Amino acid sequence: MPCLPPSRPRPTAVVYVDGFNLFRRALQGRDDRKWLDLEQLCRRLLPTFDVRQIRYFTARVRHVEGKDPRAPQNQEAYLRALGTLQTVSLHFGTFRADKRWMAVSPLEFDEAGEPRRVRVRKIEEKGTDVSLAAHMVCDAMDGIADVYFLLSNDSDFVDALRLVRERAGAEIGLIVPTSAPAARSLLDLRPEHVRHLRPGVVVASQFPRRLADGAGGFSCPAKWRRTEAPLRGEGLRAG
Incomplete structure (x- = not known):
């Protein structure tokens, strides 16, 4: 029986999510997409990579006159959902x-x-962009992965991505949170990997309606629930 050559390990990756850019470009006005499972999303977008960590950068919103008064509670439910994912870490700026x-x-x-x-x-929001850039550069200098992906279309991250490549000698990747072309300054870096966040992938990457963590069970905010059949069953997902 012939011996099969050993399979190559998948390259490792870290994904840095600019939460506000993701919201504005892909989720704003689309409540049925906001219960987004970042691990599922990365598995669909990066199937050939071993995604070791997903860093999510955001700020806790406050109620603002004229806006949805339940926005802070809905965001807290979503942050709690992200807390059930083993590879996701949360990083906060200020609103x-x-x-x-x-x-x-x-x-x-x-x-x-x-x-x-x-x-x-x-x-x-203040502080999230600086925090994201700092974590990306420090992680790359520590060599924790092979590829460092930015999920954003914000050109403010050009220098951070350039440092990752030039100072850490690592590959960079870009996940554009729309189907449209990325910002020219980001593309000018010639990232080794580029993905686009298309609506079908976002819809297919939602959490189950019911989840559970150490504090008990909780649900997707009512306003965000899809009207069709329940997503991925109705079982609880343990944290």
């Missing part, structure tokens, strides 16, 4: 909703020749 005076666009001028300003509400 800010400030009122500021800003010039109108297009510019208008008052009698004194100064730009006319209006008071606006500015919503932003």
Whole structure:
């Protein structure tokens, strides 16, 4: 009986998820896609890789006037769901909703020749981009994987990806959170691996409606539930 050559081990990978960019590009306005299982998603997008870790970067939202008052509770349920996944780690920045005076666009001028300003509400998250870039570079310098994937279309991460390749000598990958082309500055890096987050993959990568962790059972937020047949059965998933 002929001896079969030993199979090659799959290259290892770490995935860094820019939570707010993922939300804005792929999930906003699509409640049926928000109960997203990141491990399932990575298995579908990266079947030839051994994904050792998924780092998810976000900020805890607060209720903002005019927005869904249940948004903070829905996010907490989702963070709890992510906590049931062994490869996922959570990293938090801060969420800010400030009122500021800003010039109108297009510019208008008052009698004194100064730009006319209006008071606006500015919503932003702070610290998540810096944290993601720092973790990616440090992980690459420690050599914890063969390939480092960024799930974002934010060109602010160009320097971090460049350092991963040039200083750590590692391969870089890009997961674009839309079907559209990636930002030109990211593509200019010529990443070795590029994937696109298409709607069908997101829909197929949802958590079961019911989950369980050390605190007991919990459910997908009612607003996010799909109307068709339950996802992957109705059983509990232990953390």
